[in-house]
Amino acid sequence: MAKHRGRGIAAIEYPTGMNQNGDPSQAWIKLKMDGRVDVFAGTVDIGQGSKTVHSQIVADTLGVPMDWVTMDTSNTDSSAFCMGTFASRGTFIGGNAVRLAAEKVRNRILEIGGELLEIDPGDLEIIDGEVIAKGSPDKKIGVGDIAGAATFVKGELISGQGTALKDYATLDPETGAVTIPPHSAISYAACAVEVEVDEETGDVRVLKMSQVYDVGCAINPTMVEGQIEGGAIQGLGLGLLENCYPYYPSNDHRGGQFGSYLAPSMEDLPELECIILENPSADGPFGAKAIGEMANNAQPPAIATAIYNAVGVWVTELPITPEKVLRALEAKAAGIPESVTTGKVVRYDEALSITSHQSADAVVTFAV
Amino acid sequence: MKAVGARLPRYDAHEHVSAGTRYVDDVRIPGTLWAKALRSPHDHAEIVSIDTSAAEAMEGVHAVVTYKDVHKNVHGHIEGLGVPGDEPLFAETHVRYKGQPVAAVAADNEALAIRATEAIQVTYKELPSLLDVRKAFDGDAPQVHHWGNWYPHFEGEMDRRQIRKGDIDQAFEQADVIVQGVYRPAAIEHIPMETQVCQVVPEAGGRFVVYSATQAMYFSMGVVAAHLNWPLNKLKFVGGTTGGGFGGKVDSATETITTLLAIKSHRPVRWRWTRMEEFLCSSTRAPWHMEIADAVTKDGWILGRKMLTLHDAGAFARFSPYGVTKHAFHHTGAYTIPNLEFNGYVVYTNRVPTTAMRGFGVTSVSFATETHIERIAQTIGMDPVELRMKNATRLGDTSPNGIPYVDPSTVPVIQAISDAAGVELSAHSRTMTSAMRSGEDLPEHLVAQMGNPEDH
Numbered sequence: 069m070a071k072h073r074g075r076g077i078a079a080i081e082y083p084t085g086m087n088q089n090g091d092p093s094q095a096w097i098k099l100k101m102d103g104r105v106d107v108f109a110g111t112v113d114i115g116q117g118s119k120t121v122h123s124q125i126v127a128d129t130l131g132v133p134m135d136w137v138t139m140d141t142s143n144t145d146s147s148a149f150c151m152g153t154f155a156s157r158g159t160f161i162g163g164n165a166v167r168l169a170a171e172k173v174r175n176r177i178l179e180i181g182g183e184l185l186e187i188d189p190g191d192l193e194i195i196d197g198e199v200i201a202k203g204s205p206d207k208k209i210g211v212g213d214i215a216g217a218a219t220f221v222k223g224e225l226i227s228g229q230g231t232a233l234k235d236y237a238t239l240d241p242e243t244g245a246v247t248i249p250p251h252s253a254i255s256y257a258a259c260a261v262e263v264e265v266d267e268e269t270g271d272v273r274v275l276k277m278s279q280v281y282d283v284g285c286a287i288n289p290t291m292v293e294g295q296i297e298g299g300a301i302q303g304l305g306l307g308l309l310e311n312c313y314p315y316y317p318s319n320d321h322r323g324g325q326f327g328s329y330l331a332p333s334m335e336d337l338p339e340l341e342c343i344i345l346e347n348p349s350a351d352g353p354f355g356a357k358a359i360g361e362m363a364n365n366a367q368p369p370a371i372a373t374a375i376y377n378a379v380g381v382w383v384t385e386l387p388i389t390p391e392k393v394l395r396a397l398e399a400k401a402a403g404i405p406e407s408v409t410t411g412k413v414v415r416y417d418e419a420l421s422i423t424s425h426q427s428a429d430a431v432v433t434f435a436v
Numbered sequence: 437m438k439a440v441g442a443r444l445p446r447y448d449a450h451e452h453v454s455a456g457t458r459y460v461d462d463v464r465i466p467g468t469l470w471a472k473a474l475r476s477p478h479d480h481a482e483i484v485s486i487d488t489s490a491a492e493a494m495e496g497v498h499a500v501v502t503y504k505d506v507h508k509n510v511h512g513h514i515e516g517l518g519v520p521g522d523e524p525l526f527a528e529t530h531v532r533y534k535g536q537p538v539a540a541v542a543a544d545n546e547a548l549a550i551r552a553t554e555a556i557q558v559t560y561k562e563l564p565s566l567l568d569v570r571k572a573f574d575g576d577a578p579q580v581h582h583w584g585n586w587y588p589h590f591e592g593e594m595d596r597r598q599i600r601k602g603d604i605d606q607a608f609e610q611a612d613v614i615v616q617g618v619y620r621p622a623a624i625e626h627i628p629m630e631t632q633v634c635q636v637v638p639e640a641g642g643r644f645v646v647y648s649a650t651q652a653m654y655f656s657m658g659v660v661a662a663h664l665n666w667p668l669n670k671l672k673f674v675g676g677t678t679g680g681g682f683g684g685k686v687d688s689a690t691e692t693i694t695t696l697l698a699i700k701s702h703r704p705v706r707w708r709w710t711r712m713e714e715f716l717c718s719s720t721r722a723p724w725h726m727e728i729a730d731a732v733t734k735d736g737w738i739l740g741r742k743m744l745t746l747h748d749a750g751a752f753a754r755f756s757p758y759g760v761t762k763h764a765f766h767h768t769g770a771y772t773i774p775n776l777e778f779n780g781y782v783v784y785t786n787r788v789p790t791t792a793m794r795g796f797g798v799t800s801v802s803f804a805t806e807t808h809i810e811r812i813a814q815t816i817g818m819d820p821v822e823l824r825m826k827n828a829t830r831l832g833d834t835s836p837n838g839i840p841y842v843d844p845s846t847v848p849v850i851q852a853i854s855d856a857a858g859v860e861l862s863a864h865s866r867t868m869t870s871a872m873r874s875g876e877d878l879p880e881h882l883v884a885q886m887g888n889p890e891d892h
Binding site (some may be wrong): 075076077078079080081082083087088090110112113114115117119120123124125127128134141142143144145147149150151152153154155239241242243244245246248249250253254255256257258259260278279280281282285286287288289290291294299302305306310311312313316317318319322323324325326329331341343345347349350354360361362363364365366368369370372373376382384385386387407412413414415416417418 | 438439440441442443444445446447448452479517534567568569590591592594597598599600601611612613614615616617618619620621622623624625627650651652653654655657668671672673674675676677678679680681682683685686711712715716720723729748758761762764765766769770778785787792794795796797798799802803805806807810811815820821824828829836837838839841842843844845846848849850852853854856857859892
């Protein structure tokens with residue numbers, strides 16, 4: 069029996085930020101007396117690297133070296149409010165909060181620097197931790213000296229706060245129409261997958277995944293690639309392996325341990341290719357859009373299509389297990405057509421089951 | 437020196453892979469008690485009685501809590517977004533999924549805590565359970581809730597999320613072909629390396645410090661405060677370091693119950709779910725049932741889409757109404773379809789509540805849309821990549837909810853993936869851009885849907 073190869077392509081889009089907005093993130097920043105920067109934000113780093121990304125945003129907004137910046141997201145006493153790390157909002161919304169706070173701090177640094185240098189703040193810039201007169205680079209003062217002067221001479225704590233918040237988008241319940249964009253931005257991606265399908269066992273191996281992501285501008289390309297690669301393997305699990313209920317809708321035979329729940333492991337790892345396209349967003353920090361959640365969305369359809377192109381069967385219940393592949397191949401061998409045509413309607417899969425359902429007339433409510 | 441755009445290492449990567457990072461479970465507070473939950477053994481049952489007296493009398497057991505100990509037992513995680521609560525912290529009259537918490541204990545050690553949960557006597561009267569979303573609407577279906585088997589509180593007290601755009605009947609009339617398909621992605625686990633875990637410590641002045649693995653400290657703090665009817669200054673959440681979340685640690689699954697046990701025992705309490713609990717009792721990604729019928733011309737324009745989505749929420753709504761709305765907003769994928777009729781239901785079943793997971797609401801529809809578009813191409817005998825390019829969202833095209841796209845990238849990402857995969861595009865597709873439609877890219881049926889991207 070033969071192994072067959074096939075390729076599938078899918079393209080997707082994904083919104084940045086909570087659906088319908090209304091999800092603030094806040095941050096505040098203070099300078100230590102040597103100019104080092106403490107950022108207090110509520111964005112939890114769940115492993116995606118938001119602390120590093122936020123530090124990069126603060127460093128460049130202020131014009132100080134990256135290693136001057138410390139992110140403290142450790143507790144709700146000192147950190148400002150953040151809606152949370154979900155909805156692909158950390159880099160964009162959390163990032164805008166720290167950017168806005170850093171802009172206020174930068175402006176205050178320039179004002180005090182202007183007083184000390186006796187130069188209009190508009191003629192100053194901050195480069196690598198020094199406030200420098202534009203066009204006269206010998207006229208300069210360190211941000212540390214400014215912070216020291218503020219603390220010990222002026223009696224001032226240099227600080228700034230920022231809130232990123234987009235208005236809630238109300239919708240028309242009849243049509244779903246909204247009056248303002250219900251997202252902060254939309255990211256796009258496409259994925260090409262090459263699979264090998266074993267006709268005899270139904271086993272599917274993903275050999276290669278190529279992926280293109282438009283994430284606005286990449287604040288940290290290495291971590292964007294980390295999201296893409298990690299998401300790709302989760303997408304592979306969705307497409308081929310994982311299922312809480314192997315005989316759904318029955319809830320028997322649930323896997324209660326790693327040995328009985330198939331998640332992708334290193335042996336499943338295909339060759340991975342990541343391509344980042346940059347199409348800056350208007351409102352994101354330094355043109356960024358989201359990458360987090362979308363990263364496991366394009367692979368399952370690309371895998372299903374690649375399997376079709378390899379052996380000519382559609383499996384549209386995930387995951388596409390060897391059992392489902394073999395059953396589909398058996399049906400095909402038995403001459404069962406993949407679709408049924410009635411007039412101009414071409415129907416794949418089972419008959420549409422519930423389209424005739426109308427909303428109940430009776431008012432139903434949670435209230436007892 | 438620019439930091440933005442630089443390939444900088446993650447500040448904590450080395451500590452994460454060399455056991456240097458201190459997670460919630462690494463916090464060591466002397467005198468800490470172990471928490472354990474008594475969970476429902478049934479998919480669906482009425483609770484006849486709960487007797488905790490034997491557990492309370494055990495030496496080394498310092499607190500036993502049930503629904504009676506919670507100021508506000510039923511609190512919805514997104515009540516602030518207009519989604520009323522339907523899930524009790526502890527089951528009171530009914531259990532609606534296997535694994536639902538009925539009571540919790542705090543004891544000197546883990547083994548004793550397990551024995552204490554076993555000493556709690558609960559009498560159940562089993563009820564028929566509903567597991568198949570397709571049967572939820574049947575007249576004789578088992579009832580998950582007294583109000584029915586689907587969520588009834590979308591805006592305007594609608595019992596479903598709707599999208600209506602354009603003239604769907606005309607689109608289906610004009611179509612050369614109508615392509616129908618059904619798509620069913622499965623429930624999957626989040627499988628974080630760190631199971632659900634929480635440590636609560638009573639402090640001076642009546643404050644409680646909650647060491648939490650939550651993905652959203654303020655959000656979870658709000659959940660605890662709402663259940664307890666406490667102002668936020670009585671709580672301090674310590675967190676910000678999470679051993680994997682993927683959406684599953686937005687549920688605030690441990691913090692309130694652990695805090696209740698700390699209040700009642702006046703002791704620090706830790707609750708760490710076992711791997712088995714993480715698999716069987718923590719929320720999952722939802723299974724979805726999606727039916728699509730697309731009105732298509734034989735030269736590859738998608739004129740209209742009818743779609744029915746049944747979202748298997750499990751026993752309680754949690755974030756599901758939000759997820760179905762997001763799903764509805766994105767149910768055309770990366771393409772422009774001018775005429776739409778979408779109906780989406782949050783359907784209750786007697787399984788573990790489903791929740792947010794990476795791609796919430798959209799992962800499902802990406803699978804359905806992209807697989808369906810392949811079948812359309814196959815049905816009309818057209819190259820699927822060319823079909824995608826033809827219908828790709830362009831500047832000024834409008835989304836299902838009528839908002840013009842301001843910086844769409846469907847065209848360039850398909851061009852780039854075609855290059856990477858060695859797919860030959862037509863000359864027209866090779867030179868296409870995301871610019872506003874004109875000429876052969878702007879057929880009559882796409883004129884009315886267009887909006888002005890400058891408006892947003």
